[in-house]
Amino acid sequence: MTALSRAREGDNTAFAELVEPFRRELYVHCYRMLGSVQDAEDVLQETLTAAWRGLSGFGERASLRTWLYRIATNRCLNWLRDGERRPRTVTTFPPGVEPPEPTRRVDPIWLQPIPDTLLSGLPDDTPGPEARYERREAVSLAFVAAVQSLPPRQRAVLLLRDVLGYRAAEAASLLDMTEDAANALLRRARSADFPQPGSPPPSPRQRQAAAAFATAIEAGDVDAMVQLLTDDAWLTMPPAELEYQGHEAIATFMRNIGFRSGHRRYSLIPTSANYQPAYGCYVSDDGAPIAHAHGVLVLTVTDTKVSAFTRFIDNALLPYFGLPRRL
Numbered sequence: 001m002t003a004l005s006r007a008r009e010g011d012n013t014a015f016a017e018l019v020e021p022f023r024r025e026l027y028v029h030c031y032r033m034l035g036s037v038q039d040a041e042d043v044l045q046e047t048l049t050a051a052w053r054g055l056s057g058f059g060e061r062a063s064l065r066t067w068l069y070r071i072a073t074n075r076c077l078n079w080l081r082d083g084e085r086r087p088r089t090v091t092t093f094p095p096g097v098e099p100p101e102p103t104r105r106v107d108p109i110w111l112q113p114i115p116d117t118l119l120s121g122l123p124d125d126t127p128g129p130e131a132r133y134e135r136r137e138a139v140s141l142a143f144v145a146a147v148q149s150l151p152p153r154q155r156a157v158l159l160l161r162d163v164l165g166y167r168a169a170e171a172a173s174l175l176d177m178t179e180d181a182a183n184a185l186l187r188r189a190r191s192a193d194f195p196q197p198g199s200p201p202p203s204p205r206q207r208q209a210a211a212a213f214a215t216a217i218e219a220g221d222v223d224a225m226v227q228l229l230t231d232d233a234w235l236t237m238p239p240a241e242l243e244y245q246g247h248e249a250i251a252t253f254m255r256n257i258g259f260r261s262g263h264r265r266y267s268l269i270p271t272s273a274n275y276q277p278a279y280g281c282y283v284s285d286d287g288a289p290i291a292h293a294h295g296v297l298v299l300t301v302t303d304t305k306v307s308a309f310t311r312f313i314d315n316a317l318l319p320y321f322g323l324p325r326r327l
Contacts, residue, residue, distance in 0.1 A: 131165030
């Protein structure tokens with residue numbers, strides 16, 4: 001008797017055997033759809049529960065993998081439509097602290113980095129012929145952030161076509177829409193401002209530049225930080241709507257906010273997220289024996305300079321990175 005037959009008869013072990021090869025890639029798909037490691041975890045569980053309960057309806061006309069992607073994608077759409085997201089009240093600045101005027105204000109988006117440890121075990125096979133993005137490119141922080149700016153159905157079509165490589169008819173079938181409707185959504189999604197494909201994983205020189213930038217932060221040396229930035233570098237802090245670009249704007253922000261007390265010191269613990277250099281952040285006052293967690297910092301390094309650094313203040317991320325609450 002096959003594992004599918006046994007699972008249909010109520011064998012939990014057989015069901016786990018069936019879905020385990022797809023668990024990690026389904027999780028990453030949910031992460032791309034939702035921009036949150038926590039929400040992706042919840043929706044993956046919903047997906048597997050729905051698959052277990054609906055296994056009798058799996059007709060084997062499509063592959064099990066495609067059937068699971070249908071369930072996961074639609075569960076993500078339900079999650080977004082029904083407003084089941086966790087509360088997004090994140091206090092970016094302490095009371096009484098007024099940040100400098102930003103370079104621009106954007107619509108707040110909820111975005112979390114994903115630890116590289118959760119990206120291991122993804123299938124190495126080449127995506128389908130419709131794919132535009134390689135596996136690493138399609139999980140970069142810039143790409144996931146751009147996806148979050150799209151309406152949910154556009155988001156789903158773009159990921160199914162350009163990341164997973166499903167053909168137009170297949171993507172339309174997964175979303176229960178006509179092929180013309182799916183193609184129209186894809187055209188609108190592709191018109192958004194997406195990072196260009198082709199970003200390689202960080203080279204040793206790029207990691208060295210990231211480490212030098214982290215050292216400058218730990219030293220509280222704003223001038224050294226600025227020297228390691230590209231001229232058009234961005235500082236962003238999702239879900240805060242304030243963004244700062246360029247040496248002067250970033251230096252002003254760091255002097256007035258990042259190191260405002262003159263006694264604040266940062267300790268950075270190296271990690272990696274979205275296949276990019278990242279650091280767990282800890283803050284202490286001079287001479288204090290304990291440094292308290294202050295979120296996660298993710299760097300984008302172009303050539304040998306930092307072109308973007310993104311601050312995530314949510315300490316709920318720390319367990320995903322295996323980081324402690326304090327040092």
